[in-house]
Amino acid sequence: MPYEPGSPECRVLIDCKGQIESMLLALGRIDNSQHIRDQLVSVHNQLEGLHALHRKASLPPESPAGA
Secondary structure (H helix, E strand, O other), X not given: OOXXXXXXXXXXXXXXXXXXXXXXXXXXXXXXOHHHHHHHHHHHHHHHHHHHHHHXXXXXOOOOOXX
């Protein structure tokens, strides 16, 4: 089943991460591109962190135990 984004912001972040993944695959075929791929991995990781924040913010608050 495909992933369903929880918000428009999550959709944008998912799309951006996918585009970076495509660029990484394409650049893997080009010599001397490791430094660029390293930078793209760093940006991907930053987007993943931002996505995690958005996912956490979109979760409903937890009810107290025993309530």
